[in-house]
Structure formats: C-alpha cells, structure tokens
Amino acid sequence: MMTAAHKVLIIGGGFSGMSAAIELRKRGVEVDLVEIDPGWRSYGAGISLGGATLRAFRTLGILDEFLRRGAAFDGVEIGLQNGMHVATLPTPRVAGADVPGGGSIMRPVLAAILAEATRASGADVRLGCSFTTIGQDDAGVDVGFTDGSTGRYDLVIGADGLYSKTRATLFPDAPAPRYSGQGVWRAVLPRAPEVNRAAMWLGPKIKAGVSPVSDSEIYLYVTEDRIENVHIDPAQFLPMLRDLLAPFDVSVLQDVRAKLDASSQIIYRPLEGMLLPRPWNRGRVVLIGDTVHATTPHLASGACIGIEDALVLADELEKATDVAHALHAFQERRWERCRMVVENSGRLGDIEIAGGDKEEHSRIMRESLMALAQPI
Numbered sequence: 518m519m520t521a522a523h524k525v526l527i528i529g530g531g532f533s534g535m536s537a538a539i540e541l542r543k544r545g546v547e548v549d550l551v552e553i554d555p556g557w558r559s560y561g562a563g564i565s566l567g568g569a570t571l572r573a574f575r576t577l578g579i580l581d582e583f584l585r586r587g588a589a590f591d592g593v594e595i596g597l598q599n600g601m602h603v604a605t606l607p608t609p610r611v612a613g614a615d616v617p618g619g620g621s622i623m624r625p626v627l628a629a630i631l632a633e634a635t636r637a638s639g640a641d642v643r644l645g646c647s648f649t650t651i652g653q654d655d656a657g658v659d660v661g662f663t664d665g666s667t668g669r670y671d672l673v674i675g676a677d678g679l680y681s682k683t684r685a686t687l688f689p690d691a692p693a694p695r696y697s698g699q700g701v702w703r704a705v706l707p708r709a710p711e712v713n714r715a716a717m718w719l720g721p722k723i724k725a726g727v728s729p730v731s732d733s734e735i736y737l738y739v740t741e742d743r744i745e746n747v748h749i750d751p752a753q754f755l756p757m758l759r760d761l762l763a764p765f766d767v768s769v770l771q772d773v774r775a776k777l778d779a780s781s782q783i784i785y786r787p788l789e790g791m792l793l794p795r796p797w798n799r800g801r802v803v804l805i806g807d808t809v810h811a812t813t814p815h816l817a818s819g820a821c822i823g824i825e826d827a828l829v830l831a832d833e834l835e836k837a838t839d840v841a842h843a844l845h846a847f848q849e850r851r852w853e854r855c856r857m858v859v860e861n862s863g864r865l866g867d868i869e870i871a872g873g874d875k876e877e878h879s880r881i882m883r884e885s886l887m888a889l890a891q892p893i
Contacts, residue, residue, distance in 0.1 A: 520544050520834040521843045522671035526660055527640075528648060528683050530557055532820050533806030534676030535631040536827035539577055542638035544835050549668060550635065553677070555645030559628030562703035562782055563736025565715060565728055565817035568611030568618040569889040573824045575612050582630045587622030588729035590714035595879065598720035600766045604879055609890045619715060619817075621728040621736065623705070627820075647677075651686060651802060658801045672840055673802040674830070676823075679789065681808040687799045694789040696746040697813050697866050701788055702739040702758050704781040706773055708732070718767050721872045725762060725770055737773050738814075742870050746787045754783040788813040788866065792859045795852055798844045805830060810855040815865035816885050818858045825893050826851055854893070861885045 525541055527534045530552030538548045571589070574580040583589075593606040608618030635642060643664070650661035651673065658670045675683030679694050712735050717726030724740040739761050749757070755777060762774040777783070793809040806823030813819075830847045837843035861881050868878045 520546055520831075521837045521840050522834050523547060524670050525549070526551070526658070526668060526670045526673045528673065528675050529677030529681075529808075530554075530632070530635075530642065530644075531559075531676060531678055531806065531823075532627070532631060533808075533823035533827055534674070535635045536573075536577055536824045537674055537676060537805065537830060538635045538640040539631075539638045540827055540831035541834070542640055544831060546834075548638075548640040549670075550640050550642045551646040551648065551662065552642070552644050553647040557628075557632060557644050559625045560784075561624035562705050562784060563621050563728060563730040563738070564624045564627060564820060565621045565814070566619060567817055567821060567886060567889055568609055568616075569818070569893075570821040570824065571612035571616055571620060573821060573828060575616070576828055577634065577824070579630050579634050580612065580616065583620070583622060583627070584616075586626050586630065586731065587620055588731055589617040589620035590729065591617045591619070592714055593619065594714065594716035596716065596718045596767065598718055598723075598765050598767075600718075603719075603875065606879070606882060606886065608886065611890045621715065621730045623730050623734070623736070626731075647682065651683075653800050653802065671801065672834070675802060675804040675808050676806050678807045679791065679811045681804065683802070684793070684804055684808050687802055687804070688793065691793055692791060694791045694811060697788040697790055697863065698742060698744065698870050699740050699788045699813070699866050700743045700746075700785055701814065702737075702741070702754075702761065702783065702785050704737045704758065704777060704783045705730070706735055706737060706776050706781055708735045709769065709772060712769060716769070718765055718770065719869070719875060719878070720764060722870070723761060723764075724869055725765055725767075727769060727773065740788070740869065743787070749785050754785060755779065755781075758783055790859055790863055792856060795848055797848055801840055803830070803844050803847070810859050812859045812862045813866050815862040816858055816882070816889070818862070818885075818889060821889070822855050822858050825854075829893060850893070854888070857885065857888060
C-alpha cells in the first residue's frame with residue numbers, strides 16, 4: 518500500500534497521536550512517535566463516548582478490547598434536580614447493529630488499550646522525548662530531538678494537546694485556550710446494579726451525571742459554574758463535591774454522595790476550549806486533535822473528533838499523490854464537523870451557566886448527536 522508520505526513523525530502520544538500511528542502503520546508508513554511523558558500516563562477518571570467514537574474504535578481495531586474492558590449501552594437519561602424525568606436521548610447504533618450506541622471507560626484504561634495497539638503496530642515509540650527544532654523545505658521536514666538525535670520526515674503530525682508546543686512553534690499568534698466559566702468534578706465509585714446506562718440531571722446552575730465504566734465501576738461527573746479559574750486545594754475536594762450533590766433529589770446521586778470517600782479518585786478540572794482557524798498546517802507539519810479543536814465535554818465527543826482526525830488524515834494520505842493535496846483534503850473533511858462540536862459544546866455550557874432553556878439544551882444535544890452519526 519502506498520501513501521503520499523513514507524516516513525512520518527507524530528509529536529504526542531495521546532489518543533489522537535496513537536490513533537494516527539495505528540492507522541498509518543496499517544498502510545505501511547514508517548512511524549516515529551515521541552511522547553514527552555516518560556511514563557506515558559493518562560490522567561483522569563471516566564470518559565463518556567458516543568456511537569461515532571465506537572465506530573472509530575471499530576476502524577482502529579480496538580472495539581473488542583473496549584467492549585471487554587469498558588461499558589457500552591444505549592440511550593442517555595435526562596432529568597431535573599428534583600428527580601423529574603425529562604427525556605431519554607436516543608443514541609443511534611452508529612458502529613453497527615451489534616454495538617450499543619454509546620459507552621464509557623476509565624481514561625487510563627482506554628489509553629492503555631491504544632498504547633498496546635500502537636506498540637503492536639510497529640511504530641517506533643520514544644518516551645521522555647520531544648522536539649527541539651523543526652525546519653522544512655519542499656521535500657521534507659528536519660527535526661531535532663531532546664535526546665540529541667535528528668530525523669528527516671515526509672510529514673510531521675502535531676498531536677500534543679491543548680497546550681501544544683508544536684502549535685506554539687508553528688502558529689505563535691494562535692488563540693490561547695479559553696476558560697469556559699465552568700469546571701467539572703469527576704470521581705469513581707463501585708457500580709450499583711441500577712446504573713446500567715448514562716444518566717444526567719440538570720439543576721439551575723449545576724449538572725450531575727453517572728455512567729458505567731466497567732462491570733464493577735461507575736464514574737460521577739458534576740459540572741458547576743465558576744466565574745474565575747482558580748486553584749482548588751485537593752484537601753477540599755471531598756467536602757466540596759459532597760456539598761454540590763446535596764441539592765439533588767435523586768436516589769442514585771444521594772447513594773453516590775454517601776459512598777464518596779478518600780478512595781474515590783476525585784479530580785477537578787476547569788473546562789477550556791479552543792478552535793484554531795484554518796489552515797491547520799504549515800507546509801508539511803499538520804496539527805490534529807486537541808491541538809486545534811479542544812472542546813468542553815458537553816457532547817462527549819472531544820476524544821472522538823481527535824481520533825477521527827487520525828482516521829481521515831491516514832485515509833487522505835493514502836488517496837493523494839502528494840502531501841499538500843492530502844492535507845488540504847483532510848482539512849476540508851474535518852473543519853465543519855470539528856467546528857460544530859466545539860461551538861455546540863460551548864453553547865451547551867453557556868445555557869447551563871445562564872440557567873437557560875432546557876429545551877434548547879436538549880435540542881442541541883439531539884441535533885449534534887445526529888450530526889455525529891453521519892459518516893466522516
């Protein structure tokens with residue numbers, strides 16, 4: 518199998534970078550992947566995934582491992598803080614009639630599945646390593662690395678996340694990540710039998726949800742308004758999260774609240790987003806994933822669109838006769854879909870902050886999920 522690029526460097530070993538490595542190796546491309554974290558760790562609790570993400574997993578070849586180690590289910594329950602049921606959001610079976618329409622998994626478990634597949638693909642993974650210099654001409658890219666080595670590549674893919682060094686190097690005037698005015702709390706707890714699919718409850722200024730992440734665990738998330746992006750002392754995490762759950766007249770949430778303790782892996786993260794205007798490349802260096810379209814988690818699609826970037830980029834490199842045409846076609850296919858996810862996720866957050874129209878919130882979620890079900 519021939520592609521427009523024979524030797525590729527991927528900067529960043531997150532979900533997007535690993536997916537790109539897996540897909541390019543399927544096409545016989547020589548791949549180097551550098552990841553600055555020597556432990557190749559993934560932080561965080563659970564991650565919610567829609568049907569489009571499971572479809573991407575099927576393409577990557579990791580769907581069976583996800584189904585074995587995560588949780589898959591149909592539908593999302595929506596309720597109010599007083600416990601009233603509002604709607605069941607349908608989740609189309611995008612990945613196939615035999616695969617539920619959504620799911621969740623522990624973020625480190627998904628990272629481990631992708632890392633195993635990346636190693637098995639034959640990609641050359643170098644941990645604790647990043648780039649120092651990038652210079653290019655019409656025929657290739659010369660890269661210097663922090664370990665003192667150098668390399669020349671047909672294409673460099675920057676997949677080093679929201680605070681990307683590659684983006685700062687390529688686009689020094691790029692917009693900075695923007696704080697959304699919300700923060701999210703997450704925790705992990707034993708799975709109660711009644712938690713068999715995702716569910717969320719909307720309060721006036723706060724949203725709480727639970728989702729299975731395996732046969733034995735669930736993850737809890739609570740999104741709250743925070744005018745300022747301030748550091749919170751981890752010693753306060755447990756009492757603060759308990760206080761946030763107190764107003765919910767929902768038995769599942771009160772059960773979770775009672776079980777929260779020091780072993781619950783509670784984390785807090787301010788929600789930030791960023792959409793880099795096109796182009797996403799400078800010559801033979803292209804950016805994918807959170808590096809160009811970091812989104813808040815309101816549509817559970819941030820990982821999805823980053824992984825899809827990798828699939829589409831590999832596809833276009835296979836179809837094109839040269840790198841420039843492949844990168845143009847890649848961006849044409851990805852821009853509108855990624856813009857929709859970032860902007861609609863941001864709008865959902867704005868509605869929650871304003872205590873706005875719950876009907877508009879449900880409509881945007883429904884329309885966005887239907888759009889994500891479309892082919893990539």
